[in-house]
Amino acid sequence: MREGEREIALFRAMVPWCSGLAYVPVKDEIAGSNPVGTARLNAAAHNRGVVATSVGRMGGARQIVVAVVGFALVLGIWWADGLTPDDFRFGFLYMFPIAGVAWWGPRRAALACAALAAICLVSNDLAAGPAFPPAALVWNEFTRIVTMFAVALLIIYVRVTSERVRSYSEQAFRMAITDPLTGLYNRRYLDDQLARMHATATRAERPYAVVALDIDDFKLINDTYGHTKGDAALVMFAQDLRRVIRAGDIAVRTGGDEFVVVLSEATAAEATTLAKRLQRTLAERKSPQEVRSVSAGVVEWRSTLGPDGLLAEADQLVYQSKRVGGGSISTPATAL
Numbered sequence: 059m060r061e062g063e064r065e066i067a068l069f070r071a072m073v074p075w076c077s078g079l080a081y082v083p084v085k086d087e088i089a090g091s092n093p094v095g096t097a098r099l100n101a102a103a104h105n106r107g108v109v110a111t112s113v114g115r116m117g118g119a120r121q122i123v124v125a126v127v128g129f130a131l132v133l134g135i136w137w138a139d140g141l142t143p144d145d146f147r148f149g150f151l152y153m154f155p156i157a158g159v160a161w162w163g164p165r166r167a168a169l170a171c172a173a174l175a176a177i178c179l180v181s182n183d184l185a186a187g188p189a190f191p192p193a194a195l196v197w198n199e200f201t202r203i204v205t206m207f208a209v210a211l212l213i214i215y216v217r218v219t220s221e222r223v224r225s226y227s228e229q230a231f232r233m234a235i236t237d238p239l240t241g242l243y244n245r246r247y248l249d250d251q252l253a254r255m256h257a258t259a260t261r262a263e264r265p266y267a268v269v270a271l272d273i274d275d276f277k278l279i280n281d282t283y284g285h286t287k288g289d290a291a292l293v294m295f296a297q298d299l300r301r302v303i304r305a306g307d308i309a310v311r312t313g314g315d316e317f318v319v320v321l322s323e324a325t326a327a328e329a330t331t332l333a334k335r336l337q338r339t340l341a342e343r344k345s346p347q348e349v350r351s352v353s354a355g356v357v358e359w360r361s362t363l364g365p366d367g368l369l370a371e372a373d374q375l376v377y378q379s380k381r382v383g384g385g386s387i388s389t390p391a392t393a394l
Contacts, residue, residue: 136178
């Protein structure tokens with residue numbers, strides 16, 4: 059049984075109305091993408107500042123600290139409660155350390171904290187002397203003990219469910235902005251980021267560069283070896299592309315065998331250097347089933363041209379590279 063499921067099952071048994079709550083699939087149960095795509099999804103989330111951080115989840119050491127503090131608070135409440143007059147009881151204060159350990163600490167520690175709180179509460183009640191008939195005393199203590207565990211189990215349930223919902227939402231978001239085959243970003247993400255980058259460049263005059271790429275002879279790979287080998291070639295090309303770009307660059311598959319790389323705060327010369335580095339990497343591939351060269355077009359931001367215009371110009375430069383035989387890099391300077 060998955061971690062946390064025992065507590066949830068026990069809680070549902072104690073509080074029947076909880077059995078009607080919706081089940082949210084965990085991350086591993088979501089029909090997903092290929093391993094390459096999954097690796098890039100994680101990188102994509104990091105680049106956008108949406109690194110997955112589950113609700114209340116901490117490292118093991120910090121969880122232990124939370125548990126120790128929770129136990130100490132329970133004992134402190136027990137000690138203070140024993141010093142107060144019998145007419146003033148502070149049993150409700152046990153709820154706070156139990157809730158804290160259940161949300162931030164180890165789940166088993168939360169149940170242990172609830173058990174300790176129940177023992178402390180009952181011991182103080184018995185030490186104060188019987189104020190009720192025996193049957194009423196047993197019933198009152200039983201309801202208090204159940205309440206302690208119910209609070210711990212309820213918060214554990216909410217915590218586990220919140221983590222699942224957040225994990226599902228993050229993965230759904232990543233899938234919406236990435237290409238399922240290669241794991242690179244998709245056109246939707248390109249349009250969004252290019253608009254933001256263009257606005258920043260226009261406002262602060264911080265240029266960026268765009269490299270449009272078209273795989274040479276990709277149709278030959280598909281026609282000769284089949285689409286499965288063609289897909290494998292695309293995945294391998296995406297890996298090569300990731301190896302040559304900078305950490306802050308945005309690599310996009312715009313469709314088929316066409317790709318775009320956006321270099322933030324870069325000039326056309328720097329983008330050309332990246333394209334050459336990619337060409338050298340691809341030249342090391344020897345199998346005819348692999349991508350061994352690309353045609354590239356490089357453009358640099360200009361205040362007189364919008365994002366769509368830059369992409370269109372880069373595409374035209376790619377066609378120029380194709381016309382000279384492929385495997386080359388064209389820039390506005392070479393087009394003159």
